[in-house]
Amino acid sequence: MxxxxxxxxxxxxxxxxxxxxxxxxxxxxxxxxxxxxxxRDVWIQYGKYFTKNYPAxxxxxxxxxxxALGAGVPAEWLGQEVIIDPTTDWGDNPQxxxxxxxxxxxxxxxxxxxxVVVRATxxxxxxxxxxxxxxxxxxxxxxxxxxxxxxxCRLQAGEKVLISGVGGGVALFALQFAVAAGAExxxxxxxxxxxxxxxxxxxxxxxxxxxxxxxxxLKALTGGFDVSIDGAGGEGxxxxxxxxxxxGRIGMYGGTTGLIGQLNxxxxxxxxxxxxxxxxxxxxxxxxxxAFVHEKQVKPVVDxxxxxxxxxxxxxxxxxxKQFGKIVVQVSGSA
Numbered sequence: 001m002x003x004x005x006x007x008x009x010x011x012x013x014x015x016x017x018x019x020x021x022x023x024x025x026x027x028x029x030x031x032x033x034x035x036x037x038x039x040r041d042v043w044i045q046y047g048k049y050f051t052k053n054y055p056a057x058x059x060x061x062x063x064x065x066x067x068a069l070g071a072g073v074p075a076e077w078l079g080q081e082v083i084i085d086p087t088t089d090w091g092d093n094p095q096x097x098x099x100x101x102x103x104x105x106x107x108x109x110x111x112x113x114x115x116v117v118v119r120a121t122x123x124x125x126x127x128x129x130x131x132x133x134x135x136x137x138x139x140x141x142x143x144x145x146x147x148x149x150x151x152x153c154r155l156q157a158g159e160k161v162l163i164s165g166v167g168g169g170v171a172l173f174a175l176q177f178a179v180a181a182g183a184e185x186x187x188x189x190x191x192x193x194x195x196x197x198x199x200x201x202x203x204x205x206x207x208x209x210x211x212x213x214x215x216x217x218l219k220a221l222t223g224g225f226d227v228s229i230d231g232a233g234g235e236g237x238x239x240x241x242x243x244x245x246x247x248g249r250i251g252m253y254g255g256t257t258g259l260i261g262q263l264n265x266x267x268x269x270x271x272x273x274x275x276x277x278x279x280x281x282x283x284x285x286x287x288x289x290x291a292f293v294h295e296k297q298v299k300p301v302v303d304x305x306x307x308x309x310x311x312x313x314x315x316x317x318x319x320x321x322k323q324f325g326k327i328v329v330q331v332s333g334s335a
Contacts, residue, residue, distance in 0.1 A: 003113035004311045007055045009047035013112075013312040018057070021109065021117045023070035028077055028120050030084065032331040033132035034305075035111040036061035037318050038140050038169070039256075044106050045315065053107040060086040060104045062111030063126055063135035064331075073120045081126040083135045084111065084118055085286040087143075094151075094282050103140070103280070111136075112311055114331060124287065127294045137300040137326035138293065140280060141169030146289035147281035148229050148251035149177055157182030159226035162218075162243060164236060166206065167194040169326045170253060172301050174229045175201055180296035186222055188214070188236075197324055201301070215239035227251070235261040246271045253278050301325030 005016040023029045041058045043049045063083045069075065084104065091098025104110045104118065126135045148170075149155050161178045165171050166187035178185045179202035187198045187206040195206035207218050224245040230237060234257030240250055241263060252275065268275070281289070292298070303325040306314040311329055318327050 001114035002308060003057045004308065005055055006045060006058055009054065013315060015309045020115050023068055023117050025071040026073060026120055027070040027117050028066050028073055028123065029068035030064040030082060030116050030118060031067045032062050032064040032111050032114060032116055034063055034136035035059045035329045035331055036136045037314055037327045037329065042315055042319055049106060051106050056106055057109040057113050058105040059110030059112035061136050061139040062116060063132045077120060077123060082123045083126045083138060083290065085122040085124060085283060086139050087280055088119065088122065090282050094284070112308070112329065124290050127290065129297055130299065133302055133305060133328040133330065134300045136328055137302055141326065142173050143281035143286045143289050144253050144279065145170045145173035145177055146292065147285045148253045148278040149174055151281065151285055152276040152278045153227045153249040153251045155181055155183055155227050159183050160222060161185045162225040162228040162240065163187045164230045164240065165189060165232050166198045167191065167324045168231070170231055172325055175203060176298050177292065180298055186218070194324055209236055215242055219243055232257045233260050234258050237261070238263055241267050241273065244271060244273050249274045249276060251276050251278050302328050305330050
């Protein structure tokens with residue numbers, strides 16, 4: 001089968017031939033129709049991920065068709081169109097992942113290949129309103145947004161929400177999920193074009209974080225926020241604290257801009273704020289996310305589609321940060 005191989009740290013992603021894997025007991029073989037990129041893949045390429053096991057076939061997000069079953073797997077899975085939950089071994093505590101927690105695509109071979117083996121318990125029927133490419137865009141970014149928004153911040157209809165850095169996968173899902181849940185959603189971005197596109201997805205408004213005093217301007221426009229969802233950290237996080245309403249919740253799923261700036265503790269304790277760390281999600285979070293997407297007929301935003309053999313070019317495009325939505329890799333069929 002064809003697969004995208006990462007031979008070592010700082011090496012390019014290359015198309016190679018590998019043997020087709022066989023499912024063991026409790027596992028299935030999925031013919032991958034489409035996969036999608038995550039920043040995790042670039043971090044692994046640069047050796048910044050905590051697991052370093054090379055050569056490797058990466059790819060955490062994927063959707064396809066079940067073509068073979070291991071022993072003990074119900075026969076009705078054969079031939080089904082599925083979306084893959086890429087996480088395993090979360091553990092028994094829904095509040096935090098266990099040390100054994102793993103994500104598909106390192107160390108286990110991932111979805112940047114014609115076929116992938118996964119546990120049958122990690123399969124979900126593909127929502128019928130989604131193409132394979134749209135379904136492949138969902139897993140990691142979708143469950144990360146869902147857990148931060150609902151499992152952690154407990155968003156309620158009618159609340160006011162701020163999503164920072166709209167344009168990336170998690171932020172866009174957070175926007176779409178919050179709109180679908182009946183919230184009033186505002187966004188930030190460094191791109192005026194992305195702010196305008198966010199409005200077409202239901203955002204009430206937005207502001208560029210490149211503007212001086214953007215936090216004060218947004219506070220004057222909105223009065224503050226019940227919930228903020230952030231993947232950046234850095235100096236911008238200080239503004240999220242200032243923008244939070246009394247009793248507000250801030251869900252933090254990443255820290256791409258680095259260390260948080262100087263915070264006034266009184267802004268947190270006097271306003272009774274709750275700051276919640278969140279990353280990826282439990283298998284139940286994933287199942288709930290898929291059910292929500294089906295119920296609300298949410299359609300992931302796909303920025304562009306690359307063929308499998310151009311995965312390296314797709315990574316460099318993602319690294320440039322100009323995308324609005326998920327970057328999909330077409331493996332077989334049509335994405």
